[in-house]
Amino acid sequence: MDKPFAITLDAGSSLANKTGSWRTERPLYLNSLPPCNDACPAGENIQGWLYEAEEGQYQRAWQLLVADNPFPAIMGRVCYHPCQTACNRAQLDQPVGINSVERFLGDVALQEGWQLPVEAVDSGKRVLVVGAGPSGLSAAYHLRRAGHHVVIHDAGPKSGGMMRFGIPSYRLPRDILDAEIQRILDAGVELHLDSPVTDVMAAKAEGGFDAVFVAVGAQVGKRAYVPAGESAKILDAVSLLRDMEGQQAPRLGRRVVVYGGGNTAMDAARTAKRLGAEEAIVVYRRTRDRMPAHDVEVQEALEEGVLIRWLSTIKDVDAGSMTVERMELDDSGFPQPTGEFEELEADSLVLALGQDTDLSLMQDVDGIEISDGVVHVDEGMMTGAEGIFAGGDMVPSERTVTVAVGHGKQAARNIDGWLRGIPFEHAPRPPLATFDRLNTWYYTDAPKTVRPTLDSARRVSTFDEVKQGLDEQTAVYEARRCLSCGNCFGCDNCFGVCPDNAVLKLPRGSAEGDNGRDYAFDLDYCKGCGICVSECPSGAIIMIPEA
């Protein structure tokens, strides 16, 4: 060594001291799965599009969103947002108002006239989609994006399925619905209305289709047997909501009873109020906590003056009145009759007891298995018959618009794989970004923006949209509340806290670091202390043992 006594390093720099040699563990940037993305039935990359939205990049945010779901404006109105239930921010203050931001992006896209991109090369394959509901339209869109020629057949006079004939316009205005469907058609999807498919195999052969996706939904209102006098007025909720789309509004009378406890029951009761009923009473055999209707819907119904009788069943109905029996929950939570009866004055009874499917179009097809009114499909959403796929309300699952949209996407990917002879495979799921992996110190406290709601006195009389959208400023604020769970958002914290300057900042957007991040570790100097891991707000760095 040519240095003077006791001097090991040149003055002015300690770079010769490679502290990386002390290391037994090393940090790694890792993208893990945010709980919102994990919970989304349509498989949206929510964290990803919130990140773009918070930067004001609305079009990029929207493009990322529609890569998974072509209906942001509809979702922003009707989705029950399981993403918000799963949101880690709920453990800090309140969940991010994801649904409001989605609606904002959806509405901006409609105002600006942004179109859905179709870039794939024509595959030369033809796919028939039966049913123009959320599932069928979603499948058609994704198949079109994959380069296939898609033809939709729907039995009804208008497209949208349950989005039109099951969801009242005060929740989903029809101009929004029409515009988002039209955008799919503009992308090159062919739609035939009033053209029911009665035999799926025949339709496939006739049209020269290579594959079929069946998504005819569950549109038949269940008719439980209730003893009724001749002049009693009984109708089912599905028909009621469907008739709302016709020329003549249905007549229900002054006092309307709705039987059932699901979302459709709430929609029917709220619709009855808007049609002029002085009283709309929901009769449900169990208690509120056991009600299948979503909390927001029950809440909004109650605010509008809908009455709910818990623990009650309807024994019989006559003109102008009906008999109700009080129930009691037994030890296992099942309602049991008590023998106590009561008269209830009512002009009509609306049954909202669930929906059945009409699957006659595929009843006799070899290999297709139908039981309990639903069609069985494999993991790739294919029925027992080669090339016949199915999804939405007609296969076993939760029946919501978002689930149906997710089915459409899943089916499209699998159909595409099947057509190309390369079976579709899910990308491996990264680990879940749980709350305990975050360092919440770095997030300032900011409660959720509440969407303005139409005054309840005004909303019972109109079919105007109840929930209004957020303005741009609040939408951006809301997007900024996202904790970016499990994904680097470029905050520079690791860069700042590293005691060895071993975090290198690469040009923004260069994505040359680990797992596509804009940072990298200089392993000559990283001594594996783990401070970057502890201080990463979003839990996007992990320690791994040195090989």
Next chain:
Amino acid sequence: MHSLFGNAAAVATGVFAAMRAKGRDTRVVAQAGDGGTVDIGLGPLSGMFERNDDVLFICYDNEAYMNTGVQRSGATPPAARTATTQAVGEHPGNVFGQGKDLPRIAMAHEIPYVATATVADLRDLEAKVEKAMAIRGARYIHVLVPCPLGWGSASKDTILLARLAQQSGLFPVFEAEFGEVTAVLPIRRRVPVTEYLQPQKRYAHLFGQTPDTETIERIQAQADRNLSRYHIDEVEI
């Protein structure tokens, strides 16, 4: 310029005087550890303050003589175990009532700027350095830097401990101009001192089978006193 242990202030003063004599306006910054600042270097530093020499002096306080093997310094807090303040028998580690609070000593010199900071808030530290560099005369910044080896804590908890020192009230983060406190960093999430002490092995003797509640209470009282002395606000969140 790498000076010797303990004479950073003297060297900085000399550099400043020499540059002034040559008619050059060179800004001078001196850096030292707590041992070099509050003990062996205190004389020259006090002189530098008194003359109001145009030097920014930064002390990195890890609360002991660390690179020689964890010996007590005048900045070692009460009850902390060091190689020279062992916790054996009835001795609780470093004694109460001794030591030097250098930010307050600096303030007593009524110099233009004194500030404290921790490595847990880099933006705060950066802002204070920038502010100090915009001021002429003697300036002093005292930065709390946890030492994993000397404190017996996990390396990954280094920033966390600095944060807890501030959030418990034990280490007040403030600015003072000409002897008066002018700004104080509020506490966002107040924690009891135990949350800060417990992860450190130098306080392990307080948390044995029978916790030394009396000593813990005395430390808590110090934190409480800082809150009233510096008027530290607790921000409701």
